[in-house]
Structure formats: structure tokens, C-alpha cells
Amino acid sequence: MTAICSMIIFQPHGIRVETTEGRTILEVANEAGIKINSICGGEGLCGKCRIIIREGKQNLSPPTEAEKRVLSKEDLANNFRLACQTKIEKEGLIIIEVPPESQIDRQRLLLRGLEREIKPQPAIRKLLLRLKEPSLIDVVADADRLLGAVESQTGLKVKMDYEALKRVPHLLRQGKWRVSVTLWRDEEIISVEPDFSSDLYGFAVDVGTTKLAGYLVDLNNGKIIASASMMNPQIVYGEDVITRIKFASEDEENLKALNRSVIEGINEMILEACKEARLSPEKIYDMTVAGNTAMHHIFLGIPPNYVALMPYSAALQSAVDVKARELGVKINPGAYVHALPAIAGFVGGDAIADVLATEIYNADGISMLIDIGTNTEIVLGNKENLVACSCASGPAFEGAHIKHGMRAVSGAIEHIWINPDTFEVGYKTIDDEKPHGLCGSAIIDVVAEMLKTGLIDSSGRFVTKAETPRLRRKGNSVEFVIAWKDETSNAYDIVVTQNDVREIQLAKAAIYTGASVLMKHRKIQPSDIQRVYLAGAFGNYVDPQNAKIIGMYPDVPLERVKFVGNTAGSGARMTLISIDSRKTAEDLAKRIEYVELGADPNFQDEFLKATYLPHMEPGRFPSVMAILDKRSNRL
């Protein structure tokens, strides 16, 4: 049997691929470099790889049972399919549209985080040197001549990077014995260039489980000159840290694949930021990386296996400097990458970065910092004492597991409000485009609004007696329509399902439970908390009021709560700009006490009670109850 040859055109990419029968659209897309969301690993479970067949339907396999489960009849009628389930069966032309919500690629938006102004004091500096030209009576070798010039200008005896060394003979002559030299920590020459420029750039990276964010910084003044962000490409190997650790543990090659994928992602961001700033990546001489322990280990290629196994030992807590070229990071080949230190368990350099950026370690009053993500870190305390934990909150707030969840790109609904009388919905999309789906902030909003308007009760169940066509049965379940299909860009109603609400309940319960275990540990009441910082690499602003209404964090007066954006990125940037911040980070890593949530005997009970909206014990949320009590009694 000879293989059948088909031509597939992917839109909006415009990429043409020739392929053979029996392969799935997802496989073909992957090979062609077209990144389609796929959280469940091609099992047909997550429904994230939705594609639209624009032509050639007759050449494809019929919908599978999995697709019939995940896609609505309407979807199927509109030629939606799952890329992982759809196989090529017959020869011919196939045109596929990958809708925005199914594309993994760069996010257009990135909210920067709160950041303290700090004096630039980077790990690197540049020297401009004029060397004496060698002669028959002055036969000092090139590298020794350079090292001697550095010593006479600075008094420092330094080493030279091997890659820099190899370039020295040509570069000295190219620069006519006038060169610029980059020193790392006053210890090592990492780069020699045949120019007299004092350009000095660095790149700071926040490696999130779901998102990557990178910032290109001018280290002469500490200013961001470009930034980039994207989905963590590791997502195709599993959506949360546990799945990825499990995958990495199965085979050495798997760890390598995860490592390569994040490094490639970072290299893409570097290129993008450098393109924006019209800069060669070779002009980046330093880099810092913050991430939770699993992301940190995988980034460094260190087996993360034992982080997930009792007694949850990390492989490395201290900060570490590794040559960029050993990691495959494409910046100046002599540059080091500084990975921030970690605390313990999953609480990594991202939490340290949060603490640095919010400066809660310097405050007299008690602060609580919550960095919301697929893994959520919480730090509680003040300048005397800080405790931290990590919560497996899952990716719901990042749009995964949510039927119409999506990233914060153009057309994502970012805020939602519901009229308590008519149940009519108002929303705001990014760039005011036609809506495709809901991003993280809108997901918090919609649950809070449904709770306020009585569309759901405190157990999270839809209150079906609400009289509105937006609330409707769907099979065995109920869903609420946010946007009718004629308003949307994708020809189907954008809804919130009962299951979506359940996902949010579990996610916020994980966070609240972490917070309450830490408070119990430190014997702290909500009223003791002077500041709550909500952080996260969200594409947009999270409404602290709505987050409190759903019970994500303890009932603290709203004026004390602040959404601070991506502070992990800010802290990574601070350690890039200043070695003082690196020192503080190392001190913090030793100082912050780690609390293992699993070791708390009441954890499961606390968690269960926290799944209620806002909580099974309304007394814990007096200010929220005051709002909810005003809700319509018509229901």
C-alpha cells in the first residue's frame, strides 16, 4: 500500500505542508513548527487543539467519540475539530484554520509588575582600553597584554573566558589595539570587542509554568528597552509542574526535551526583544532567571524528580551562575546566566523575586504576597520573619481547563460585569476586538459577578431558577452565556460552564488554604495583615475586589489589597540590575521559612471548606457577606 499524499494549508499562518495519510493534523502542525495548544498530550481530553476545517473535510477521518464529547453539536456543524483526533484519510487539499485560542505563541500583552527604583550596580561593567601595539622588543602575548591593561586600569587580576580568549588575537588587531572589554563581577573578562562602545545590556526572564516573560534592560541606566512574552512551550508536555516532573523522570531524553523547549522559547524571546530594540543578542552580557523550583531545575537541565517525592528535596537552593553557552542560551557567548536562589519545595526564585519587588522583607507591618499562577506561591510576614508555601492551584486562572479560556491576546474578554436585574452581560475585550474567549482576569470576574447576582450559590451551583435565556441546560449540565455567537469572532456562544465554576472553586480554594495554613503557622488574623499583594504574569489587571468575593484570599479591607502584576519578572530584573539585589535574594532564600502544606494535619478539611464561595464559614468573609447579602432576592 503506497502512502497517500495530501497538501495541507494552515491559516492564518499561510504555511503549506505535504504529508501522508494516517497522520493527525496535530502531528503535521508540530512538524511544520505551527504551535497548536495541546494540554492533554493528544488524548482528545482537553479540547484545546480546536481547529476549523475550511476545505477538504471529505479527506479527513470522521469525528471520534472524544471529539463528540468535547465539541458541541454546534461546533461540529461549524466544522470545528480537534487537531489531535483528526487524521488524513484521502488524497487532496485540506485548508485548516487555527483559531487564536488554539495558538501557542507570543502573548501580545504583558503587564509589568511593581518595581522598586534601584541604582544600577550590575554584575558586569565595560572597560575601554587602548593597548600598546606589540613590537620585536615588546613581545608580551595578546591575552597577557589585555589582562595587563585591565590590571593597570583597575588594579584587578582577572581571568579570561575561554571563548573570549579564542577571539582575542583577531579582535585586538581588528580594533587597532583599542577595544572594549566586559568584566563579570570584576573576576573575569567575558567579552572583548573591537569597538569603543560602553553598551551594556542584560535580559531578565521569569519562567512560569504556563508563561514566559523576558525583559531586555539597558544596564547603564536600569531601564527596560524591550520585552517579550509567550506561552511556556513545555505546555505540550503537560500543563502543571507535577505532570512535567513525571514526564522528566521517565527518561533522561524527556528531561532534555523539556529543557530544550524552554531554552528555545527563551531564545525566541531574546530575538524578539533584540529585534524590537535593534540590538544584536551578543550585546546581552548578563541574564537572570526566576522560576519555581521545577521550572528552575528543568531550565538548568537538573533532574527535578525528587522535588515531587517525599521529602520533596530540591536539587539546588543556592543561586548559581552558569555560562549561557553551556545552557544553549544565545546571548554573548562568554556571558553567565544567574539563576535566582530557591526557598524549598516548589517555592523558587520567582517567590524570592516577588519578595524583592514588593519589599515586604523590609516592612514593619505584616504583608501577604500571593503570586497567582499554575503554581501559586504565598509569602507571609514582615522584616522580622517570613514564611512561604506553594499551592497547586492549577492553570484555571491562566485560561486552561476552562471551556472558553484563552490567553490574554487580542479579542480575549478581560473584564465582565452582569446586570443584577436583567442578567445582561457587559464585557471588555483586549483591543476591543470581537471576543474569542475569556482570559484569567475575566474568569475571576465572571464567577464573582455570578455570585453577586445570585446566578450561582455559595456551593458554586448554578441557580437555575434565574430567568434569563443566558442560563441554559446543556446535556446534564448548565452553562451561562457570556457572549452570543453573533457577537463573537468564532461563530459560537462563549459560555461559562458548571465545570468552569468548579475549576475556579478548586483553584481559589488551593490558594486560600495555603494562605490560611501560613496564617495559622504564624498565628496571624486577617486584621493583622497590613498589605495583600496579588501578583501574577497576567496579561491584564486582576480585580482585587472580585478576587476577594470568590474567597481567593482572606478578608482584608480592600484599601490594603493591591494588584502588583508580574513581580517575579520585576524581581528578576532587579537582580539583573543590581548585585546588591542578588545578595538580598540569597539572604532571603536562607531567611524565609518554608511550610510544607501537606504536613498540616487539617489541610484537606481546610481545603474542602475553602471550595465554597467565598467560604463554608461565612464568618471568615464579613465584608464579602455584606455585599452578597444585598444580592437580589428575586431568585
Next chain:
Amino acid sequence: MTAICSMIIFQPHGIRVETTEGRTILEVANEAGIKINSICGGEGLCGKCRIIIREGKQNLSPPTEAEKRVLSKEDLANNFRLACQTKIEKEGLIIIEVPPESQIDRQRLLLRGLEREIKPQPAIRKLLLRLKEPSLIDVVADADRLLGAVESQTGLKVKMDYEALKRVPHLLRQGKWRVSVTLWRDEEIISVEPDFSSDLYGFAVDVGTTKLAGYLVDLNNGKIIASASMMNPQIVYGEDVITRIKFASEDEENLKALNRSVIEGINEMILEACKEARLSPEKIYDMTVAGNTAMHHIFLGIPPNYVALMPYSAALQSAVDVKARELGVKINPGAYVHALPAIAGFVGGDAIADVLATEIYNADGISMLIDIGTNTEIVLGNKENLVACSCASGPAFEGAHIKHGMRAVSGAIEHIWINPDTFEVGYKTIDDEKPHGLCGSAIIDVVAEMLKTGLIDSSGRFVTKAETPRLRRKGNSVEFVIAWKDETSNAYDIVVTQNDVREIQLAKAAIYTGASVLMKHRKIQPSDIQRVYLAGAFGNYVDPQNAKIIGMYPDVPLERVKFVGNTAGSGARMTLISIDSRKTAEDLAKRIEYVELGADPNFQDEFLKATYLPHMEPGRFPSVMAILDKRSNRL
């Protein structure tokens, strides 16, 4: 036209290769990994790629003009061809014998050099550590746990190699928290192993222009446990440093090719030595390398271009430590390779190693050290003052440019004597096998013996009135038969040609001139010299008397002259065994004054006079003249 398919069998390797028409035997052999000597780069000039066609002559191209020039009629009749000239023309079986003198591979013999007994004090040491197993109340990360254990055992705060770090989590558990840790210079953990062994090995390498020598050393006691040597595989790119530098300068890829070839050669020696010692190369934790500046630069992948151009600047003089894995050297991946410091010009770490091994830097009396090779280094002086130069003596003493020159393998003639009355020749071959050719020591012997017996005169010309069938005309020239073809293993007479004598005259003149320029520089007479050390990576013993008779070094009483073998290898080994020796080497590199021979205004005149045997001014060699005056007057 379709290509013709032929089968070639190479003997004695027994390797079968399928190939197509139009290709030369040398090309096919190279691709099959069969290393055939080729100094001229396939131009048909050097005659080193002689092969014997055992079958399939009719399938090959007829002898070229170049072959007719280089090969004798006898050779051609005996089916000798040059591999670089012989092309496959017709389909069929071809059986090729590669005679020993045409094979580039390991030399079976290696003379060790003079070596001082030194106390082992290596750059590395091993710690055996028992770690506390982590628990829920002791969550220190793996690497930090290990670093803490090192600190508590030694008081040292050390770094950890990145490759070692990546292995830590698995290794600690594999070793059940009992591990051995290798420390480099008390600064860095370079290896962690799940055992409790204190095994500690190192490898020292002498990178000669023509030969490589490697020594596997037990660093717990400083003893050599295995050694290996081979031709420098760079030889296919040119026989002397100038040719190789020229090649490297032409293209970045050329430098890479040279670099790869020497690294691969070293890796082969490492494997061979480890096999002999039944050791994994991972158990080698340190390595030192000595070589002249060109070999040193190419080994490190540093462009050697400017070493050969006025004002002859090296790229690097200081000692340098580079990670083995960055160089591609296959020992423990965390290990460093220490390249010895250089003096200036071409006088590199090999000369420093010679000085270390002979300890002339500690002597009251004046010593002269001559390290004979394709590039010959000379150092003169005592503990107060040392000067050095480098002589382009060429590869004649290593068997190249000599018609029947060969390496010191089984069957090489190593010593020769000639009966002054009958001109009959006595010789000794390595392993007492049938002779194939002459190695370095025999080449010196034969010229000295011919001079003593009056077969050649002081201008180096054959004295044709000698009545012996061994001295015969050959075309326009004259040659002397060392061994008749019925005595040899290769069916032809082994001879010394007039041209061979010329090559030796030029080579020894280069050395003598270097010595005399240094002496003039220091205002030293031969009688002031207390010690002459003749060194070199010869396969066997060089006769100091014969070397003096041909005028290779100044006329110093024989009891003051010593052949000390491969002291470059010894010195490399000393720096491997002791960091004190590394310190001394660095001091020496700064202390030894470099003399640029080309800058001496009388250089050419001195050189020309030195081409005579022993010298144009007999007064310089009174003791040699006393011997020569006894020579037979019958001529």
C-alpha cells in the same frame, strides 16, 4: 555516465571499502579511517604514501610523472605506488598493502624522559563524604547539602561544576548518601561519584609538531601507570609549524580541522592508556598539556596566525585552565585541562617542561638544553639567568624528508655503525625485526659514521672514490646502501642519499646556530657549559657522541652531555603531579628571556657555516676534529 563500483581491501588492516571510479586510494583510505602518511598534501612530492598493489593493478590508473620521479623503477616493478596518485579506473577487486613506513598510527616505543622525583601535590583531591539523608524537617537541597558537607569537612566554601551539578540528585541517591567528591584546587567540585573510592588519575600530554605522547598517572603516588604515543594527526595538513599556521590562517574552518585532529589524537591516546590500565576515562580528573606555541594555540583552538608574523606575538603566554568538555577532551566532564605557560615566539610550554624536568633553573653551573624536534627549542643558562630560542630544524630527525626515514616502530633501524676498513654496515633494528627504514637516532648515526669513515667530506658530499659497492651512483646523485634488499622486509635496498645528508646538514645547522646565537647573547664559551641535555620524543636513544660529530651542538666534553629523552613529557607530568611545579612553570615563563634568532644580524652567516660537518671553522670542534683526523687515509 554511471559510476563504477570497486571493492578495495586494505592490508594489514583487513578493511573492505566499496568505492567508485575517479577517486584516489588516499581519499578512499582517509574516509575509511585508514591513516596513510601524506606530508605534501597529496601532491605526489613527499613519497610518504607508498602502498603496494597486491591485486587489481589493471583496475588502477597508470603511474603518473610524479610517481616516476619519486619511486624507483625497482619500486614500480614491485608494484609500489603512491596512494595520492593512484586512481580507481575500472570495476573490480583491488587489494592494497599499506607498508608499516606509510602508516600513521601509534608508535610502539616511547622513551621516557629524565624526571625528578617530586612529592604528589596535585591540583585535585578526593573527599569521601557521608551525608545526612533529607527529611521533612531537613529540607536542605541536594547540592547545598553536599556543599555544606564539604565545608564542614574541609572548611572550604567551594563552587560546583555545572555538569557535576546536573548529576548530583541521582548520584546522591545511587550512592545512598555516601559519595566521593573531587575538588579542583580546593575551589570547585568537579565530580561527584556514588562510591567511596579515592582513585585519582591524571593525564599529561606532550603535543609535539610530529609526535604526541601521553602519560596516565596515578595522582595518589605520582606513578605512570600507562602511556601512549602516536604521530600528530595534524601531519596530513603540513609537516612543520609554519605550514600548519599558514593553513590555519587561511580559513576559520582550517583551524577547526587542525584543532579537531589533535584533540581526536589525544582522545585516542587516552582511550589506549585507559584500556591498558583498565580504567574508565571518567576517572581522569586532571590533565596538563605542553607544546610549542603553535601546537598550544591550535590545541586550544586559538588562531596561531600572528605567531608567524612580525613581531611574532603569541596569543597567550600565561598558563590557562579550560574545561575538558569545552575542548572536546574526553576525560571526566568536570575536569580542567591545564595548558602550560609559554615563553615567547615559538618557545612554548614544552621548553618550560624541559627546564622543569632537567632542573637547569636550579643549577649553579651553566646548562644547555636542546629539545630536538621538528621545532627545536634551546635553553641556556643557570639559576640566575636563562635565555631561550626556537630553531626551525624541520622534521628530518623525525624521519621525514629522509628517503627511507620512518618512525620508531618495529623494524626501524635505530643504530648504525660502519666498518672504517671495509665500509660494511652493522645495524640494530627495533625488536630485531627485518629492517624497513631508518628512525631518527640511526639518521644521526649514519651521517656521523659516514663522516668518520670518510664516506662523506666536511661539506657533506659523498667521496665517490671509496671502494665499496654500497656507494653507488643513482641518476645524477649518489647513495649509500645501509641494507641490501634481501635483508629487508620490503624488497628494496635501504639507502642514505646525498639529499638525505643535505637534510641532516640543514637540520643540525639550524640547531647549532640557535645554540651559538644564545651563547653569544650570554657571552658563553663551550668550556663554560657544565651540562648539555639532549632531549626529544625519540623512540630510542640518541648517541650524544654522534650528535656532536655532526656538529649539532657545541664541542663540550662528552661526559658533560646527556641524552635525557622526552623531558617535555616529563615536565608535563610534573605539573600534573604537583601544583608547586605549575607555580615554578609560571615563574620560569616570566623569567626566561626569549631571543628572536631572526633578529641576530649574523644569523644567516652563522647558519651557512654550521651546515658543514661538524662546522666550516674546525677550530670550534677540537674534540671532533681529533676523531676525524684518525679517519682512513686510503680515500
